[in-house]
Amino acid sequence: MKIGISSCLLGTMCRYDGGHSRDKFILEQLSTYFDFIPFCPEKMIFTTPREAIRLTKKDGELKVKTSSTNVDVTKKVSDISKELANQIQEDELCGFIFKSKSPTCGMERVKIYPENKSGQSENTGVGIFANEVKQKYPLLPTEEEGRLADAWLRENFLMQIFSYKHIFEFLKSSPSFKDLVEFHTTYKYLIYAKSHNSYKYLGNIVANHGKKPLNIVLEEYKYTFLETISQKGTISNTYNVLLHIFGYFKKLITKEEKEEILESIDDFKNEIIPLIAVIKLLNLYTRRFDIEYLKSQKFLNPYPKELALRSTIKAYK
Ligand code: SF4
Numbered sequence: 001m002k003i004g005i006s007s008c009l010l011g012t013m014c015r016y017d018g019g020h021s022r023d024k025f026i027l028e029q030l031s032t033y034f035d036f037i038p039f040c041p042e043k044m045i046f047t048t049p050r051e052a053i054r055l056t057k058k059d060g061e062l063k064v065k066t067s068s069t070n071v072d073v074t075k076k077v078s079d080i081s082k083e084l085a086n087q088i089q090e091d092e093l094c095g096f097i098f099k100s101k102s103p104t105c106g107m108e109r110v111k112i113y114p115e116n117k118s119g120q121s122e123n124t125g126v127g128i129f130a131n132e133v134k135q136k137y138p139l140l141p142t143e144e145e146g147r148l149a150d151a152w153l154r155e156n157f158l159m160q161i162f163s164y165k166h167i168f169e170f171l172k173s174s175p176s177f178k179d180l181v182e183f184h185t186t187y188k189y190l191i192y193a194k195s196h197n198s199y200k201y202l203g204n205i206v207a208n209h210g211k212k213p214l215n216i217v218l219e220e221y222k223y224t225f226l227e228t229i230s231q232k233g234t235i236s237n238t239y240n241v242l243l244h245i246f247g248y249f250k251k252l253i254t255k256e257e258k259e260e261i262l263e264s265i266d267d268f269k270n271e272i273i274p275l276i277a278v279i280k281l282l283n284l285y286t287r288r289f290d291i292e293y294l295k296s297q298k299f300l301n302p303y304p305k306e307l308a309l310r311s312t313i314k315a316y317k
Pocket residue numbers: 006007008009014015016039040041042043099102104105
């Protein structure tokens with residue numbers, strides 16, 4: 001699975017000061033599952049080490065300038081950023097991890113300096129390259145390395161990446177209407193945990209009441225699915241999904257077993273236990289009663305369990 005990444009996060013000495021920004025989590029945990037495709041736009045136009053560059057603004061116009069000599073390098077940085085973004089194919093990457101705060105790679109809150117000395121700096125900028133990638137692929141999963149330290153953002157990002165890869169593989173397999181129904185069925189609870197509206201909307205696309213041709217339905221489904229998985233899950237939506245799943249075996253188990261499951265679901269909602277503890281319990285009953293529909297649900301097993309993304313109460317908000 002290929003993920004684009006700002007090169008310096010891999011330990012490449014391409015920063016302006018000749019150093020790197022090696023990220024332990026990315027290198028030690030994510031590298032087991034992903035092939036990283038490195039990008040460093042600055043290294044392609046400047047030498048290393050080099051004078052730092054920064055975003056500046058004058059009369060509303062955004063520029064990229066060298067920090068002490070004030071040379072305008074906007075065109076150079078924009079051109080290479082466009083060129084690199086254009087090299088990326090829609091289905092080639094499953095996501096992108098950007099270096100935070102960089103005037104080239106930062107996804108958000110990049111510092112913009114005033115051109116006149118009396119003005120105030122703002123933390124509202126977006127790096128030129130990150131912006132090009134986002135413009136070209138608004139639904140490609142993207143995150144910054146700093147934000148991946150947040151368990152909630154990390155869980156959402158990785159779930160999005162695995163689902164993103166899955167739908168592109170599915171679409172490449174020349175699916176029929178029946179295949180689409182099957183694909184959608186496996187994602188029902190994962191989608192429900194993201195958004196009730198999207199759940200209804202995707203259900204309507206698959207039902208195809210308007211008898212649209214397959215290629216149109218698949219395109220509509222792809223767009224809405226990608227938009228849905230880009231949303232962040234919430235505790236309350238996830239709580240509802242857990243109750244739905246519980247409904248499949250509540251009539252098959254004893255009063256004590258029912259109470260144990262409901263207590264676990266409530267403990268998750270009240271941020272006492274992590275989601276994985278409830279999922280373990282639900283998977284146990286799913287296997288015990290051999291409930292095929294639940295066994296296929298991506299919500300119960302969305303990515304390799306070794307990633308341990310649902311093992312902390314902070315993974316849900
Ligand atoms: S932040 Fe981006 S441009 Fe800067 S050194 Fe890292 S990869 Fe290169």
